[in-house]
Amino acid sequence: SIPKTQKAALVVSSDSPILFKNDHPVKQPEELAPGECLVKMHCTGVCHTDLHARLGDWPLPHKLPLVGGHEGVGEVVAIGANTIDCPVKIGDRVGVKWLADSCLQCEQCRKGLEQCCAKAKLSGYTVDGTFSQYVVSYVAHVTPIPENLDSQEAASFLCAGVTVYRALKYSQTKPGDWVVLPGAGGGLGHLAIQYAVHAFGLRVVAIDTGAEKKELCLSLGAEKWIDFRETKDLVKDIKNATGGEGPHAALVSAASGTAYEQAVDYLRPGGSLLAVGLPGQAQISASVFWTVVKSINIIGSYVGNRQDAHEALNIASMGKIHCHYVSKPLSALSEVYEGMQQGTVAGRVVLKMD
Ligand code: 8ID
């Protein structure tokens, strides 16, 4: 049976502490609209995007009070009455990703750019997300979880995994090419190393800071490491690491504008800058002259559509790509945000909800 109340963590305002509640209401099965489903969470990853929402540092408004979170895995326990063409059934294990819902009818949805739908609903941002025991989501957009992935292992593929997978898919690289990953030791970056190596056959230069992240990146398959706090000349170090000519692509997943600086300078001619990290106020500044003369591609890449999510999880289920995570209870969310802000979280934290 479905309880009336639940544990949840709420952002009330950007300058008050996270509010942990034991009596947050659960939307009851008979209250679900057609197309909605209720998912009982097993666990949820904590993404840096949740920290942006908590700090209110993006130029995109979100709801308040807000239950954050968008890397959730759980079980469908109810489906709204009169839902037609329902692709899931009660008992299915599904993922709740950033893109909670989209209209599926507009030009962007028809083209597979569902994440740019004007009617998109965003989990843990414009609708309540996964930092609660029961989450209302949408049958058209929840992602089936492959049987052989356990829920905690699967969680961070719903955002971090699908995002870096899609960025690499559109990177215009080919096997044997070099990719540079500023932010490599974080949630997105550590999965990007593994997709780059195992799914796309790329060679990886990892950029981040500190001994723990260095060890993690090298153990996951990065061939070269550069500490962004220690380098005296980033462009020179990157060129040296890639045989003198610079990388074919740079996937920036750092939550900092600094990580975007110099990308056009170190990329090889014809190279691609994959803009993924989302500092709220930064600008990409690049020499127009060298962008043109080096034929540089600047590509913004925003999460992924339903198909990207299927592909990212399917590849993960093949067993070569693993989320490196620490498991914590929901009550640890505030300290997780502190660690993330200080840059001390290597890989991910996954919150256990059951
Ligand atoms: O769809 C998207 N484009 C998308 C999806 C999900 C997340 C974008 N994001 C955004 C988040 O909102 C956030 O801005 O990507 C960014 C990174 O998310 P994350 O991987 O969840 O964050 P993290 O675990 O904190 O990792 C960030 C890493 O960047 C390093 C940090 O040390 C950390 O390991 N870093 C920083 I901050 N500055 C750096 C620099 N100058 C840097 N690494 C290299 N060079």
Ligand code: ZN
């Ligand atoms: Zn995310």
